[in-house]
Amino acid sequence: MGIETSRRSFLAVAGLLGLAACGSNTGREGSAAGTLRHCYHAYGEDGVQDAVRRYAAAYPGAEVEVQWNPGDYDSKIVTALQNSAVPDVFEAQVKVDWVRQKQVVPVGDLLGDTRGDFVAALLESQTVDGQLYGIPQSIDTQVLFYRPSLLQAAGVTPPRTVDELLDAVKRLNTGGVRGLFAGNDGGVGVLTPPLLWAAGLDFLSPDGSAPGFDDPRAATVFGKFRELQTGGGLLLGAPADWSDPGAFVDGRVAMQWTGLWNLPKITAALGDDVGVLPFPKLDDSGAVSVPVGAYSAMVNARSADVEAAKAYVRWLWVERTDHQTEFATAFGAHVPARKSLSDEAESLRSGPAKDIVGFVVDSGRIASPSRWSARANTALSDAVSRIAREGADAATELRAAVEVARGEISRTGR
Structure with missing residues (x-):
């Protein structure tokens, strides 16, 4: 899967970094100046890790370090949000407790005039008290x-x-x-x-x-x-x-x-x-x-630079539709979170894939x-x-x- 040879990457892939991979017990007060840390769970499809590292490297606004997390990702995120400013950005499904404890920040302002292009049920699933806390990445x-x-x-x-x-x-x-x-x-x-x-x-x-x-x-x-x-x-x-x-x-x-x-x-x-x-x-x-479920990009309220983290999320999951389409359709079958991108995806236009897209539209229910x-x-x-x-x-x-x-x-x- 194109894994980097640095010791940090080797330890992350081997599962030896444990909770530290998502920021717990890192000994850091926050992200290094100019560096954002973006946490993903370990996708099983070949090519995803290479792709998200490529996206991060292309971001012009800051250096972005991708943290790839095998194992119990959800528990790692819960622990990180309680104790650390790292990661700055992470993928998850919003939980009301995170909102009540002010561990995540609203991101609805990032959508601008693209809001209507996102599948409405996905946005609703990431909304608490009228505020959006995650930008959906793709639909599973x-x-x-x-x-x-x-x-x-x-x-x-x-x-x-x-x-x-x-x-x-x-x-x-x-x-x-x-x-x-x-x-x-x-x-x-x-x-x-x-x-x-x-x-x-x-x-x-x-x-x-x-x-x-x-x-x-x-x-x-x-x-x-x-x-x-x-x-x-x-x-x-x-x-x-x-x-x-x-x-x-x-x-x-x-x-x-x-x-x-x-x-x-x-x-x-x-x-x-x-x-x-x-x-x-x-x-x-x-x-x-x-x-219907979707990991969404969320911003840690304890990030050393919340606005920089939000700008990166806007660039990746709102502006860069090419990355969004590739992420959803090139490494296994997923449905893009934006309706216009689903309509354009060749792999979703026929056979069982087309049927499944129809199920999502007609009968999809929020799983979490x-x-x-x-x-x-x-x-x-x-x-x-x-x-x-x-x-x-x-x-x-x-x-x-x-x-x-x-x-x-x-x-x-x-």
């Missing part, structure tokens, strides 16, 4: 990939409802091929949001004032999830988890829930024998969906709302895990998660 989503040939052989039509999905998983579990892979945890980590949306629910109420899953339909849909776990058609214990397409391209499963970013590898391996679907609806009161706290998310995820994997009573588990979510909404101040 997840979909249900399936092998049309295997479904046809089993007499299965592409599932459009949750019950049809359960039936398909069972019927496709044959001849050494499992029906579905959604992660080695059975899909708890990635299917909880689409299951809520399938029932017509969400993490939060539309105005953010209450939990959005305080409804009997939540127990119903997560009861269906329990049926999926016990039906025998799920692949568990795969060598790689849901974010890697290996189980699907190696023929271990007929369907896999995974990311758009894997589309080039999947089509290279399987050619035209690839179909894609949004997650199915529970019934006519629910909805099909795909989760800014007001949805980590504690509330853990409570819901743990409840769903106990329902799905242990057979715990759905209504009881969800009532407890609702109470935690209510407390978090009150704590963070809606």
